[in-house]
Amino acid sequence: MENAARFSFLSLLRHGTGKVWDRQWRDAQPKASYGVVIVGAGGHGLATAYYLAKEHGIRDIAVLEKGWLGGGNTGRNTTIIRSNYLQPESADLYEHALKLWETLSQDLNYNVMYSPRGVLMLAHTHHDVQVFRRHVQANRLQGIDNEWLTPAQAKVFCPPLDISAEVRFPVLGAALQRRGGVARHDAVAWGYARAASAMGVDIIQNCAVTGFSRSAAGAVTGVETTRGPIAAGRIGVVTAGHTSVVMAMAGVRMPLESFPLQALVSEPVKPVLPCVVMSNTVHAYISQSDKGELVIGGGTDAYTSYSQAGGLHVTRATLAAVCELFPSFRRLRMLRNWGGIVDTTPDRSPIIGLTPVPGLFVNCGWGTGGFKATPGSGHVFAATIARGEPHPIAAPFSLDRFCAGRLINEEAAAAVAH
């Protein structure tokens, strides 16, 4: 760390006497030129900048953000972390991320509150049982922990769960990834920002990209922004739900559709839910934050939209499902409901890599489940930008797979059915 003081037990003691904490990262002003510009200061973009600086020695970096740091999907998701996807390519990618999560707080010297409390995925139909048991077997072959629980075992692991047979969607079993869990989403953005900023990365807020400048040969030479032009030899677009809009400025059409995905939190209560519970069939996923709020994720709207709100009937269906799974939650009041815009691909797998435009790279398509991949995504995207060729883990997730037909189908593993 060059700027921010290192967090330690001693520094906590010192600040316990009333010393005000310093700002943890620089709110930089844009320079005329950078080696690399990252568009989007969410978790994935900040992680990309961090690993570029740390592992590839590239520190002449600006991360441009049209709003505020971590104010998009990084601050809107339900913070679930797991790696129990089906296809080998996905297993490599998400497990790479999960391994980084396990040491991220130490690596960043910032507590991201990673809590591997277990992710329980409920099966409600015969088809669910078959699919999840297949996932369990596939994961074990890939060396990823995942186990099958009977309804009684699921009840032991998660006591508030209703496993009675007469409910509308009875629990027929569950897949459990014990290493899965949650992390504090804001802390992930702040931790990466602090560590990247300390290595010289400029994080520039309220700076929206409005276009790309190109050389005669077509390569990108910089970005036009609301705060003036910024030259850059390499540009990484990491703008989640707005990727189609940004890439259209470079003349690239994307295999993406953007949907509002909603979440909500309840009033805080005493510890009641010891793990993360997900149900693809009834469209609900739920965990309890360290503040005591139940964090509930719902479904996407049926149609593409940038409204960042979503239809209330979608949330009503989610709450109905949650109340059926957990009858004791019926009396809870909900505090807030919001939407984020998620960019979904046809195969529900992300796109990480090169684009038809020289110098322009893209990392997008994380759909309804990008948070869990934040460290791995940034790590392999940084290597891709630094070397000008895909990192081996990122290679299958190329943009041109949609022409080649090498899709990576994760529709069954994605948390939200589409």
Next chain:
Amino acid sequence: MLLIPCPWCGPRPENEFRYGGQANLTRPAASADDAARGAYLYLRDNPRGRHQERWRHRHGCGRFFNCVRDTVTDRIASTSKIGSL
């Protein structure tokens, strides 16, 4: 929930309908290359703003129709029968 004016049945609530994605995609010729075929299958405009799209009145007349909607406000500018957009 949107109130969607079906060109045949009039205004009905969104949950009677199924979204059909971007309208006016043209199927490439049988001789088209992989790039053209991949673009037809998977590439979408996904604009922030005015969007031409298809819907189907699944729990009503069952028919497809075209719709122009703003993807920021979700306001529907117009709907029309297939072939007339």
